Amino acid sequence: MNAKFDDGAVGLTAVVSVQGGLDATNAALFEAHCKKRLASLAQKSLVIDLRAANFLSSAGLRSILILGKHVKAAGGRLAICGLQGVVRETFVISGFLDLFPVAETLEQAAGLAGGGPPPPGAATPPGHR
Amino acid sequence: MWRRCLEAFRPTLAFKLGLLVLASTGLIFLVAFGYSNRVARRLLLQAVEENTRNLARSTASRIESVLRAVEPLPQWLARNLGNGSLTVPEMIRQLQEELNVSPCIYGSAIAFAPGPDPGSKRPEAPYVYRGSGGFQYVNLAEGDYHYDTWEWYLLPREMGRPVWTEPFFDEGGGDTLMCTYCVPFFRQADGKRTFAGVVTADIQLEQLARMVSAIKLYQSGYAFLLAQNGQFISHPNPEWVFKESIFSLAEETGSQPWRAIGRAMVQGKEGFVKTQAPGSAVDSWVYHVPVAGGWSVGVIFPEAEILAGLRAMNRTVYWIGILGFGLLLAVVVTVSLGITRPIRVLARQTHEIALGNLELAVPPVRSRDEVGDLSHSFENMRLALREYVANLATTTAAKERIESELKIAQTIQRSFLPKRFPPFPDHTEFDIHADLHxxxxxxxxxxxxxxxxxxxxxxxVGDVSGKGVPAALFMAVTKTLMKGVAEQQLSPAEVLAKVNLELAIDNEEMMFVTLWCGALDLRTGELRHTNAGHLPPLLLRGAGEAQWVELPKGPVLGVVEEAVYGTQSIVLRPMDTLLLYTDGVNEAFNTRQEQFGEGRLEAFAQAEAGSSPKELVERLFGAVQTFAGGAEQSDDITVLALRFRGWPGAAAAPGRKPANAQETAAGNGPLPGKEN
Structure with a gap:
């Protein structure tokens, strides 16, 4: 699966945009890329921009899970931006929508990741009843 | 044929080196040899010319000195005779004295001119010569010897001065071959100077010839004496003396050079000429010098004889050259073999090594030159290569072991899964089939x-995230947990909640499973099912349409410890079929990077609604494989199909009323089933 990872930032929040698909062949690479990005910016929180992603396998999901755990351990938060088509479907089916805050725009996502109160309509945190 | 031989011939370094050295040395030797030969020959010829000139000149001067020694006495006598008259005995005494004084004079005569009247008595003509028993006296005026007809008398009379005659045989006089110096004497009468006679002195040519023939040059060189007319006065060949002249000889042999030499000699010139000896084809050199009186001395010798020394030297040099060449060849071969030995050994060894024998050590070279460096580098390369190959072998072995262990893991993993179909032959209420590729x-x-x-x-049906041994282990744990928990007679949602908790505790690696499970009441057809992030099943109603089964919400297993799952219920009618699968089906790619997708899956299900579970499973695998074309299967593919046939006693003994209500294991709000 061919994919391109682009670095960006909104304010102080690191952003990594995925173009193409995330699967078993590049999930580890994506994970390492994001960790490196966070380290280079000396930031805790991360926004994964999936607006240009067109495929997400279970390995891709797992890399997001690991990144979430990594960010959380550092005291930051992970937010997802822009779920489209099959990627959104994958998020829905696997229940990941409930695991990470998801926003439509980078600014909203950065807001969610920044530790502020989630805007109305954002995903319910896991375990909430 | 020879060309193939030539192609097969691969000159070694030593050969090339030797050839080059020998060729250049040979060239230098040849040039030096040729040059020295030429110079030596020229110097030799110069020396020979000088020697010969000296010899010829000294011979000429010796002849001349003999002749000159003869001249004064007759001159003196002639002067005396011109002044007064002597009696015959006085004259004889005078002549005897003359011979006594001058040993080179053979004989001497005084011949008076006869009277003017013809027939008058001739005056006395005393002649004294060296006979066999001492001086002999002859009166030339007596007998048949008409002295007044001889050249020795006529020439001085006519010329009026002293003259040397040509050689002649004095028959009746000295009776020998001679040349005569004749001096005229005159008387004064009536104030007039009249010819009165001739005084002569003879030299015996035999004496001169002995002098000339005594000259020996090299082995066969000799001298010869020519008279004024080219006649041989002296020559080693006695047949030629006074019988042949140089010109007659040249005429006989048709030799142009000899004619030229003869001309030059008669003209009194000196020269050094190369030609062929008369009467033979031997290359010879001739040196000729004039002798006073118009004679000429020639010295002739074969060229081969003067060059014999040079030839001998050349032969010696030639042999020295051959020997030196051989010695040089031996040295060059030895040295070049010595120099190239390490290279040859290296080439042989490296050839072996190149064939794969890395155990063969490159021979150590002690020299610290380029060959040494090369050997050293090659040895290092061999060692590195050997180590690398050894490492590679170890790595390959390890890889093979891992691969074989993976294979075993795969086999063990697959052996977890039920593979005997039909699994429950005595249960006719349902028909189930499944497979995993x-x-x-x-x-x-x-x-x-x-x-x-x-x-x-x-x-x-479930799918663990990721691949490899961790996934296989996680799968084994999940399956074991599922069976263990399910047997506690909990609702499917409760089962998932429990299993999820077990999996999520200390899940450092964030492994997770998407899983769908259901419990089918075989009496009523009620299916209570729940889902943890898995793909929705397809329900094939009888032989009719296929529809997606709506699923309760629930996250994947193993991530959120406190996750809750909902149970949903649908009722299967007899001959309804449920088709379950993993993402290996809908996410199968073809070579054009297109996905199989839910659309194709749904269309497949529509088309195959009437098929048995076994057919469904097999045909779905077939469809995916056909779609993928040559593209490699990137993920496991699992398909499970279940057909509900109905409870055998359903009509006679109606079972429990199907539960329409939804149970929720974790208290989520009730979700309506598709059917209800």
């Missing part, structure tokens, strides 16, 4: 089914 790498797909009691079938 593993990807090249060990994956984490799983399926299972088992009867909880006589009338409940529990079945599940």
């Amino acid at each position: 593993p990807a090249k790498q060990v994956g984490g797909d799983l399926y299972d089914f088992f009867l909880l009691d006589g009338h409940t079938l529990f079945f599940l």
Whole structure:
């Protein structure tokens, strides 16, 4: 699966945009890329921009899970931006929508990741009843 | 043929080196040899010319000195005779004295001119010569010897001065070959100077010839004496003396050079000429010098004889050259073999090494030149290569072991899954079939089914994230947990909640499973099912349409410890079929990077609604494989199909009313089933 990872930032929040698909062949690479990005910016929180992603396998999901755990351990938060088509479907089916805050725009996502109160309509945190 | 031989011939370094050295040395030797030969020959010829000139000149001067020694006495006598008259005995005494004084004079005569009247008595002509028994006296005026007809008398009379005659045989006089110096004497009478006679002195040519023939030059060189007319006065060949002249000889042999030499000699010139000896074809050199009186001395010798020394030297030099060449060849071969030995050994060894024998050590070279460096580098390369190959072998062995272990893991993993169909031959209420096609790498797909009691079938399909041994292990744990928990007779949602908790504790690696499971009441057809992030099943109603089964919400297993799952219920009618699968189906790619997708899956289900579970499973695999074309299968593919046939005693003994209500294991709000 061919994919391109682009670095960006909104304010102080690191952003990594995925173009193409995330699967078993590049999930580890994506994970390492994001960790490196966070380290280079000396930031805790991360926004994964999936607006240009067109495929997400279970390995891709797992890399997001690991990144979430990594960010959380550092005291930051992970937010997802822009779920489209099959990627959104994958998020829905696997229940990941409930695991990470998801926003439509980078600014909203950065807001969610920044530790502020989630805007109305954002995903319910896991375990909430 | 020879060309092929030539192509097969590969000159070695030593050969090339030797050839080059020998060729250049040979060239230098030849040039030096040729040059020295030329110079030596020129110097030799110069020396020979000088020697010969000296010899010829000294011979000429000796002849001249003999002749000059003869001249004064007759001159003196002639002067005396011109002044007064002597008696005959006085004259004889005078002549005897003359011979006594001058040993080179053979004989001497005084011949008076006869009277003017013809027939008058001739005056006395005393002649004294060296006879066999001492001086002999002859009166030339007596007998048949008409002296007044001889050249020795006529020439001085006519010329009026002293003259040397040509050689002649004095028959009746000295009776020998001679030349005569004749001096005229005159008387004064009436104030007039009249010719009165001639005084002569003879030299015996035999004496001169002996002098000339005594000259020996080299082995066969000799001298010869020519008279004024070219006649041989002296020559080693006695047949030629006074019988042949140089010109007659040249005429006989047709030799142009000899004619030229003869001309030059007669003209009194000196010269050094190369030609062929008369009467033979031997290359010879001639040196000729004039002798006073118009004679000429020639010295002739074969060229081969003067060059004999040079030839001998050349032969010696030639042999020295050959020997030196041989010695040089030996040295060059030895040295070049010595120099190239390490290279040859290296070439042989490296050839062996290149063939794969890395155990063969490159021979150590002690020299610290380029060959030494090369050997050293090559040895290092060999060692590095050997180590690398050894490492590679170890790595390959390890890899093979890992691969074989993976294979075993895959086999063990697959052996977890039920593979005997039909699994429950005595249960006619349902028909189930499933299969798993593993990807090249060990994956984490799983399926299972088992009867909880006589009338409940529990079945599940799941997919562990990732691949490899971790996924396989996680799959094994999941399957074991699922069976263990399900047998506690909990609702499917409760089962998932419990299993999720077990999996999520200390899940450092964030492995997770998507899993769908359901419990089918075989008496009523009620299916209570739940889902943890898995793909929705397809329900094939009888032989009619296929529809997606709506699913309760629930996250994947193993991530959120406190996750809750909902149970949903649908009722299967007899001959309804449920089709379950993993993402290996809808996410199968073809070579154009297109996905199989839900659309194709749904269309397949529509088309195959009437097929048996076994056919469904097999045909779906076939469809995916056809779609993928040559593209490699990247993920495990699992398909499970279940057909509900109905409870055999359903009509006679209606079972429990199907539960329409939804149970929720974790208190989520009720979700309506598709059917209800």
